[in-house]
Amino acid sequence: MAASNTRIDKRKKAPAKAKTKSGGRARKWVYDFSEGNTNMKDLLGGKGANLAEMTNLGLPVPPGFTITTQACNAYRAASRRFPVGLVEQVAQHLRKLENRMGRRLGDAHDPLLVSVRSGAKFSMPGMMDTVLNVGLNDESVEGLAKQTSDDRFAWDSYRRLLQMFGKTVMGVDGERFEHALDAAKQNARATTDTGLNAEDLEALVEDFKGIIRAETKRDFPQDPVEQLHMGIEAVFGSWDNRRAQDYRRKNRISDDLGTAVNVQTMVFGNRGDDSGTGVVFTRDPATGEKIPTGDYLANAQGEDVVAGIRNTLPVAQMEETQPAAWRALVKNLNRLERHFRDMCDVEFTVEQGALWMLQTRVGKRTAQAEWIIAADMADERLINKDAGVLRLTPNRLDELFKPVINRDAKEKATTIARGLNASPGAAVGQVVFSADEAQARARDGAKVILVRRETTPDDYHGMVASQGILTSAGGTNSHAAVVARGEGIPAVCGADAIRVDREGKKFTVGGTTVNESDWITIDGTDGTVYADQLPLEPSLLERALDGDTQAQSSKLWKSYERFMARADQKRRLKVRANADTPDQSTNARRRGAEGIGLCRTEHMFLGEERVAAVRRMILAESDADERAAYEELLPLQREDFVGIFRAMNGLPVTVRLLDPPLHEFLPDQVQLAIEVALAEKSRIKPKDFAEKKELLAAVNRLHETNPMLGLRGVRLGILKPGLYAMQVRAIVEAACRVKAEGGKPVVEIMIPLVATREELSQMREELEPVAGEAMKAAGQKIPILFGTMIEVPRAAVTAAEIAEVADFFSFGTNDLTQMAFGFSRDDIGKFLAQYEERKLVPANPFVTIDPGVGALMRMAVEQGRSANAHIHFGICGEHGGEDASVKFCHEIGLDYVSCSPFRIPTARLAAGQAALGATESASK
Ligand code: ADP
Numbered sequence: 001m002a003a004s005n006t007r008i009d010k011r012k013k014a015p016a017k018a019k020t021k022s023g024g025r026a027r028k029w030v031y032d033f034s035e036g037n038t039n040m041k042d043l044l045g046g047k048g049a050n051l052a053e054m055t056n057l058g059l060p061v062p063p064g065f066t067i068t069t070q071a072c073n074a075y076r077a078a079s080r081r082f083p084v085g086l087v088e089q090v091a092q093h094l095r096k097l098e099n100r101m102g103r104r105l106g107d108a109h110d111p112l113l114v115s116v117r118s119g120a121k122f123s124m125p126g127m128m129d130t131v132l133n134v135g136l137n138d139e140s141v142e143g144l145a146k147q148t149s150d151d152r153f154a155w156d157s158y159r160r161l162l163q164m165f166g167k168t169v170m171g172v173d174g175e176r177f178e179h180a181l182d183a184a185k186q187n188a189r190a191t192t193d194t195g196l197n198a199e200d201l202e203a204l205v206e207d208f209k210g211i212i213r214a215e216t217k218r219d220f221p222q223d224p225v226e227q228l229h230m231g232i233e234a235v236f237g238s239w240d241n242r243r244a245q246d247y248r249r250k251n252r253i254s255d256d257l258g259t260a261v262n263v264q265t266m267v268f269g270n271r272g273d274d275s276g277t278g279v280v281f282t283r284d285p286a287t288g289e290k291i292p293t294g295d296y297l298a299n300a301q302g303e304d305v306v307a308g309i310r311n312t313l314p315v316a317q318m319e320e321t322q323p324a325a326w327r328a329l330v331k332n333l334n335r336l337e338r339h340f341r342d343m344c345d346v347e348f349t350v351e352q353g354a355l356w357m358l359q360t361r362v363g364k365r366t367a368q369a370e371w372i373i374a375a376d377m378a379d380e381r382l383i384n385k386d387a388g389v390l391r392l393t394p395n396r397l398d399e400l401f402k403p404v405i406n407r408d409a410k411e412k413a414t415t416i417a418r419g420l421n422a423s424p425g426a427a428v429g430q431v432v433f434s435a436d437e438a439q440a441r442a443r444d445g446a447k448v449i450l451v452r453r454e455t456t457p458d459d460y461h462g463m464v465a466s467q468g469i470l471t472s473a474g475g476t477n478s479h480a481a482v483v484a485r486g487e488g489i490p491a492v493c494g495a496d497a498i499r500v501d502r503e504g505k506k507f508t509v510g511g512t513t514v515n516e517s518d519w520i521t522i523d524g525t526d527g528t529v530y531a532d533q534l535p536l537e538p539s540l541l542e543r544a545l546d547g548d549t550q551a552q553s554s555k556l557w558k559s560y561e562r563f564m565a566r567a568d569q570k571r572r573l574k575v576r577a578n579a580d581t582p583d584q585s586t587n588a589r590r591r592g593a594e595g596i597g598l599c600r601t602e603h604m605f606l607g608e609e610r611v612a613a614v615r616r617m618i619l620a621e622s623d624a625d626e627r628a629a630y631e632e633l634l635p636l637q638r639e640d641f642v643g644i645f646r647a648m649n650g651l652p653v654t655v656r657l658l659d660p661p662l663h664e665f666l667p668d669q670v671q672l673a674i675e676v677a678l679a680e681k682s683r684i685k686p687k688d689f690a691e692k693k694e695l696l697a698a699v700n701r702l703h704e705t706n707p708m709l710g711l712r713g714v715r716l717g718i719l720k721p722g723l724y725a726m727q728v729r730a731i732v733e734a735a736c737r738v739k740a741e742g743g744k745p746v747v748e749i750m751i752p753l754v755a756t757r758e759e760l761s762q763m764r765e766e767l768e769p770v771a772g773e774a775m776k777a778a779g780q781k782i783p784i785l786f787g788t789m790i791e792v793p794r795a796a797v798t799a800a801e802i803a804e805v806a807d808f809f810s811f812g813t814n815d816l817t818q819m820a821f822g823f824s825r826d827d828i829g830k831f832l833a834q835y836e837e838r839k840l841v842p843a844n845p846f847v848t849i850d851p852g853v854g855a856l857m858r859m860a861v862e863q864g865r866s867a868n869a870h871i872h873f874g875i876c877g878e879h880g881g882e883d884a885s886v887k888f889c890h891e892i893g894l895d896y897v898s899c900s901p902f903r904i905p906t907a908r909l910a911a912g913q914a915a916l917g918a919t920e921s922a923s924k
Pocket residue numbers: 062114115116117118125126127128129130132264265266267268269277301302303347348349358359
């Protein structure tokens with residue numbers, strides 16, 4: 001601890017100008033709460049910036065100061081050394097604080113105590129460290145006892161310091177303290193920590209000091225300033241701990257931000273029954289309802305509420321037990337909402353009846369609450385409609401369409417336990433008891449539900465791999481609940497009838513025992529648990545979409561309609577669907593699709609009746625054979641297109657001609673070879689032997705080492721001339737039929753995998769006459785566009801040439817990403833996680849458009865537009881339904897995005913937000 005030996009600098013210079021020993025000027029590393037505001041989150045972290053904001057609003061905030069994120073980063077960059085000037089500035093601010101409070105840190109008679117709190121720009125719940133009661137030591141604990149005339153309180157505070165400091169600063173395994181605490185409770189025949197008296201706690205302090213000595217080979221530091229410096233270092237260091245890193249990766253928060261450190265005067269919730277601590281949301285974060293919601297714990301300090309150590313009370317009960325503090329709290333909550341114009345999440349402490357505000361931030365909420373709160377706040381005129389649209393999260397919208405438990409099944413099923421409805425949605429899965437097990441099984445495709453007494457930040461990886469989470473302890477703001485809501489995972493928490501036996505890999509509740517791998521169902525919307533695999537069914541929004549009038553009268557649906565209408569009104573991008581069948585097309589339209597951006601035709605080659613004809617086509621030995629096969633396929637395909645054009649009447653349908661390599665329509669090569677070899681050995685040949693042999697020869701002929709880079713896409717069209725012609729005829733004949741019925745088909749024919757201008761122009765030369773003939777025969781005229789997918793890098797960089805012969809481009813970003821990186825999408829699962837972890841890629845490029853792939857797209861759009869003023873642009877890769885990617889498509893000027901039907905609302909909302917000026921940054 002080199003830093004802690006530095007003497008306290010007594011010079012009274014303004015910190016910004018503090019001269020360093022080398023004569024340079026040190027940066028301003030420390031800000032008093034009164035110097036900051038909510039816009040300074042980069043520098044002061046979210047907690048520090050909002051403590052400052054509340055201070056300046058005049059709310060009761062214990063005084064303190066914030067050490068900047070820059071100081072943290074300087075410390076990290078200098079291999080864990082405090083930057084020049086920091087120790088001095090901390091000393092100056094501490095002196096000011098001491099003067100203001102009229103106490104000195106760790107004073108033997110009347111000590112000032114402080115907390116040392118982490119706080120990064122973005123909230124990372126429980127991921128980093130905080131230490132309370134810094135400044136207590138063997139002498140000041142006596143002083144505190146005398147000053148407060150409360151021995152129990154003083155020793156309780158000291159044991160808490162030793163426990164937190166020992167664990168987070170000195171690295172002692174927290175369980176060591178837990179065990180000692182349990183033993184002390186047993187000795188005192190106490191069921192909770194409040195049952196321990198001053199003597200018990202004093203003895204416990206000795207035990208804790210012994211544990212620290214034994215585990216770290218050093219004594220707990222008695223010097224308060226050394227405690228403070230070590231605390232600051234520990235908070236800085238916690239930025240780089242494993243779970244914080246995991247959390248940042250998952251939430252796309254940059255590692256470079258660093259954390260601030262807040263040093264704040266302690267207030268005490270553990271001073272008896274007229275004291276306590278709580279967490280509260282200004283509105284219900286699960287349902288969005290406008291009532292303060294949270295947990296309160298009397299005679300407790302800090303983390304006790306979230307740790308599920310004792311059972312908390314609903315915060316509204318303070319109205320009876322702490323009426324004055326409750327009134328003050330409600331007043332402050334209203335004040336904060338009006339100020340931030342959003343739902344806030346607040347930490348507070350009551351010390352002998354007096355309320356103290358310890359933290360606030362805009363609160364996390366369920367996907368449902370997000371919509372309800374936005375609508376209510378628009379009604380209350382706290383925000384306008386556009387602000388409402390901007391605060392919704394497109395990527396979470398599909399949660400609201402997630403299935404719920406079938407009502408009848410739910411009524412019949414027996415509830416084995418009830419807990420808090422911590423995170424909505426229903427989940428069915430097999431029970432596991434550890435995060436590692438959850439992760440391992442989920443990787444193998446199993447659906448699991450993680451069951452724990454309570455989760456800790458170390459469980460994060462297993463929680464996000466689970467279908468649902470069930471805990472027996474902890475309130476609506478416990479770690480499990482907060483993470484589950486943030487991640488959109490259904491969760492039931494605090495189901496306190498459940499006894500979790502982690503070692504025995506089972507849980508019991510009443511007379512029921514549930515073992516690992518048994519199926520259960522949880523309902524995070526009402527907090528119920530079932531020892532069955534219950535059937536799930538459509539959600540409220542899904543039912544409303546389906547025309548269910550009761551669902552349509554719900555507040556959620558009304559809010560959904562209202563903001564989606566606004567997003568639709570504002571957006572420039574059109575939204576189409578990737579749909580291959582009439583059913584999918586109808587479904588997509590219901591969700592707001594304005595066309596089909598990708599109708600794949602490969603499924604039209606599958607199905608028993610078609611396979612024979614397809615094989616005949618592939619195996620044909622003469623042109624006549626081949627033509628005969630096409631004649632067979634033609635009417636079948638035509639019927640498919642008729643259905644689709646009818647379903648999408650009046651809206652554009654982009655049909656992609658056959659794309660996959662032909663071997664996909666033939667039996668597996670190895671399998672076939674084995675069958676033929678076996679048949680050859682046997683004396684009596686099976687009657688289809690000749691056929692099989694012929695088939696094998698064809699399969700061998702068609703075999704490719706890299707089929708995804710082989711004979712597929714436009715290459716098929718070139719080498720099998722009748723194939724695309726047949727498809728075009730089927731498309732155009734279908735369109736003519738639908739038009740003759742009085743419909744309005746809008747047809748775009750898309751040729752995949754084009755790399756050169758010649759490929760497309762030769763295909764057009766062959767196919768346009770086919771379309772013309774079909775229309776002539778039907779006596780109809782329909783404008784038909786021909787275009788291509790841009791999915792080969794060469795096409796993107798020569799887009800100007802290709803655009804001369806294309807009516808449209810559609811970015812096939814799945815292939816484009818594969819080929820731009822040379823990543824096989826089917827195999828990348830083996831190493832992508834490592835790539836993300838080591839930041840070798842900015843994000844999973846198959847989920848969010850990668851900047852490199854994006855550069856290819858941007859180039860193709862610019863070139864394409866300058867070569868052909870009438871060309872239009874779309875995207876049909878998976879990315880077309882992802883928030884950040886949609887916003888990127890808006891930015892580079894595409895005309896539409898196309899995505900799978902269930903992502904359409906997400907794309908509509910994201911496109912609306914893009915038009916309203918939202919840019920999705922890499923970190924949130
Ligand atoms: P986290 O970011 O994990 O919530 P915090 O820094 O907010 O960590 O602190 C953990 C707990 O300690 C919170 O409940 C907080 O309200 C409480 N706490 C922090 N500082 C003080 C203080 N000065 N006085 C009383 N309680 C405090």
